[in-house]
Amino acid sequence: MIFFLKAFFVLSVIIGLIFFNAPTNVNLNKSGLAPFLTWSHPLGCDKLGRDIYALYAFGTFTTFLISIPARVITLLASVIIAFMSYASNKYINFVIDSFASVFLSLPSFLIAIIVLYSLGSELFVFYIAIVISDWAFAYESIQGKIREVKESGYLIAAKVMGASKFYLFRKHVVPEIISMLFILFVTGIPGVIMTVAIFSYMGIDFGTDFLGPGLGEQIAFSKDYFLALPISLFTPILGILFLVLSLGKKK
Amino acid sequence: MFREFVHFIVFLFCLTILISIITSIRSNDKGYLYAESGMDASDIKELASKNSFFDSFKDSIKSIIFLDFKKTESGENVSSHIKKKIFPTIQLSLFAILFGSITSIFAALSCIYYEISLLESALLFLSKLILSTPIFVVSILLFLFFFLYLGVLPPGGYEAGKIEFLILPGIALGSRVFARIFYISLDEGKKEKSSDYFFFLQTRGFSKSRIVYYYIFRKIFPLVLIFILIDFSSLLSGSILVEEIFFYPGIGKSLYYAVKALDENLLRALLFYSGVVFYFLTRTAKKLQYKLAIE
Numbered sequence: 001m002i003f004f005l006k007a008f009f010v011l012s013v014i015i016g017l018i019f020f021n022a023p024t025n026v027n028l029n030k031s032g033l034a035p036f037l038t039w040s041h042p043l044g045c046d047k048l049g050r051d052i053y054a055l056y057a058f059g060t061f062t063t064f065l066i067s068i069p070a071r072v073i074t075l076l077a078s079v080i081i082a083f084m085s086y087a088s089n090k091y092i093n094f095v096i097d098s099f100a101s102v103f104l105s106l107p108s109f110l111i112a113i114i115v116l117y118s119l120g121s122e123l124f125v126f127y128i129a130i131v132i133s134d135w136a137f138a139y140e141s142i143q144g145k146i147r148e149v150k151e152s153g154y155l156i157a158a159k160v161m162g163a164s165k166f167y168l169f170r171k172h173v174v175p176e177i178i179s180m181l182f183i184l185f186v187t188g189i190p191g192v193i194m195t196v197a198i199f200s201y202m203g204i205d206f207g208t209d210f211l212g213p214g215l216g217e218q219i220a221f222s223k224d225y226f227l228a229l230p231i232s233l234f235t236p237i238l239g240i241l242f243l244v245l246s247l248g249k250k251k
Numbered sequence: 252m253f254r255e256f257v258h259f260i261v262f263l264f265c266l267t268i269l270i271s272i273i274t275s276i277r278s279n280d281k282g283y284l285y286a287e288s289g290m291d292a293s294d295i296k297e298l299a300s301k302n303s304f305f306d307s308f309k310d311s312i313k314s315i316i317f318l319d320f321k322k323t324e325s326g327e328n329v330s331s332h333i334k335k336k337i338f339p340t341i342q343l344s345l346f347a348i349l350f351g352s353i354t355s356i357f358a359a360l361s362c363i364y365y366e367i368s369l370l371e372s373a374l375l376f377l378s379k380l381i382l383s384t385p386i387f388v389v390s391i392l393l394f395l396f397f398f399l400y401l402g403v404l405p406p407g408g409y410e411a412g413k414i415e416f417l418i419l420p421g422i423a424l425g426s427r428v429f430a431r432i433f434y435i436s437l438d439e440g441k442k443e444k445s446s447d448y449f450f451f452l453q454t455r456g457f458s459k460s461r462i463v464y465y466y467i468f469r470k471i472f473p474l475v476l477i478f479i480l481i482d483f484s485s486l487l488s489g490s491i492l493v494e495e496i497f498f499y500p501g502i503g504k505s506l507y508y509a510v511k512a513l514d515e516n517l518l519r520a521l522l523f524y525s526g527v528v529f530y531f532l533t534r535t536a537k538k539l540q541y542k543l544a545i546e
Contacts, residue, residue, distance in 0.1 A: 094261075102265040105529045106522070109488035110506065114518075117510050118276040194385040198492065201387050216387070223391050227399065237388055244383040 016057020023050040023212040060239040078138035103136035190248035275307035320520035340501040346421035351428025359436035378430035390423040407497035480536040
C-alpha cells in the first residue's frame with residue numbers, strides 16, 4: 001500500500017514536470033478556474049491563473065532539489081569536523097565539543113534564520129545555514145561511533161604499526177560510520193524539507209523562482225482565498241507530506 | 252558539582268562568542284533603516300556604523316556579567332521588553348506542553364487499556380502525519396477550521412487571563428509534543444504491559460483500569476518527563492512562526508523581530524536567555540536519563 005502511494009506520488013510529480021510548463025506566468029483570464037473542467041488544467045488554476053497541478057509538481061521538485069544536497073553537505077561537514085576532532089589534540093577536541101554543545105542548546109531553526117537574514121537569501125547561503133544549524137547533532141552521533149571504533153583491537157594494532165591518523169580514519173572509521181550516515185540522512189531529511197517549506201512560506205526564495213513558487217509560498221498565498229479554492233491550499237500541503245513520508249524515516 | 256560548574260562556564264564562553272559573531276554580522280548595513288528619516292548622510296553613517304567582532308564580544312561580556320542589555324532599536328529597555336513578553340510566553344508554552352503531554356499519555360494508555368487496534372493505528376497515523384507536517388501548516392489549518400469555518404475561536408492576539416487566545420497557538424505548538432510523546436508512551440506502556448510486573452498486579456486482584464492508568468502511568472512517567480523537557484527546546488523554534496501567524500506577543504515573535512530589524516541588543520539578550528534556559532533543560536534531562544539508566 002505504502003509502496004503504491006509512493007509510486008503514485010513520484011509519478012504524479014514526473015507527469016507534471018513533463019507535460020506542464022513551470023508556473024511562472026500570470027494569466028488572470030483563468031483566475032480561480034475550478035478543477036476537473038479541462039484536460040489542460042486538471043486541478044484548475046489559482047487566483048493568478050497559474051496551473052495548480054504544475055504548481056504542485058514544480059514546487060515539490062524544487063523542494064526536493066534544494067533539500068537533498070543540503071542534507072548531504074551537512075553530513076559531509078560533520079564528518080570533516082569529526083575528523084578534525086579525531087586528528088587533533090585533546091584541547092582542540094574540547095573546543096569543538098564545547099561549540100557542539102552550544103549549537104545543540106540553541107534551536108536549529110533560529111540559527112538557520114539568523115544566518116539567512118545575515119548573509120542573504122541565496123542557495124549557497126541556505127546550504128551554509130543548514131550546515132551551521134544542523135552539524136552539531138550529526139557530529140555528536142558520529143563522535144559516539146568513533147569513540148566505539150577507537151577502542152577496537154584492529155585500530156589499535158594499525159596505530160601501533162605506524163598508520164597515520166588520516167589513514168586510520170579513511171580505512172577504519174569511515175567504513176564503520178557509513179551505515180550511520182545513511183540513517184542520519186533519512187532521519188534528517190524531513191527536517192530539511194520542512195525548513196525549506198518554512199523559508200518559502202516566509203517569502204525567502206533561493207534563486208529557484210524560474211521553477212515557480214515554492215510549496216510554502218503557495219500555502220501563504222492560497223490560504224487567503226481558501227473558501228473559494230480549497231484545492232490550491234491542499235496540493236502544496238500534500239506535496240510536503242508526500243516528500244517527507246517518501247524520503248524520511250521514523251526516528 | 253564543580254565539574255558541572257566548569258562545564259557551564261565553558262558553555263557560557265562559547266555561547267558569548269557565538270552571540271558576538273551573530274550580532275556583529277547583524278549590525279552590518281544598517282544604513283537603510285534610516286534611509287527615509289530625513290537625517291544627514293554623515294549622521295546616518297555614524298548610526299549605521301558596523302560593530303567589529305571584538306566590540307560585539309566586549310559588549311556581550313559586559314551585558315552578560317551585569318545582565319544589562321541596554322535598549323532596543325525602538326528605545327525600549329531590553330529587560331522590560333523581555334519582562335513584558337515572558338508571562339504570555341510561559342502561559343503559551345505551559346498550555347502547549349500540558350495539552351500535548353496529557354492528551355498523548357491518556358491516548359496511549361487508552362490504546363493499551365482498550366486494545367482496539369483500529370484506535371491505535373489511527374492515533375499512530377495521526378502522530379506520523381503531525382510529525383511530517385511543518386508547524387506553520389498545522390497553524391494555518393487550525394486557523395482556517397476554527398476561526399474561518401466554525402467561527403468559534405479568535406484568530407489571534409492576546410488578552411491576559413483569557414484562555415481562548417491560547418487555544419489555537421497552544422494546540423499548534425502542542426501538536427508536535429502530542430505526536431512525539433504518544434509514540435514514546437505507547438512504546439513504553441506496551442513494554443510494561445508485557446512485563447512480569449503487570450501480571451503480578453493482576454494476580455493481586457487490581458482492576459485493569461487501575462493497573463493501566465495508575466501503575467503503568469507511574470512506571471512510564473519519568474522517561475516521558477525527560478522527553479517533555481527535551482521538547483521545550485523545539486517549542487522556541489515553533490513559536491517563532493506560530494506567534495507570527497496568531498499575532499501572539501511572545502518571545503518567539505520578539506526573536507523574529509530582532510532578527511528582521513537588526514536589533515543587536517535585543518537579539519543578544521534573547522539568544523543569551525534562550526541558550527541558558529535550554530542548556531539547563533537539556534542538562535537536567537541528561538541527568539535524569541542517566542539516573543534512570545542506573546535504576
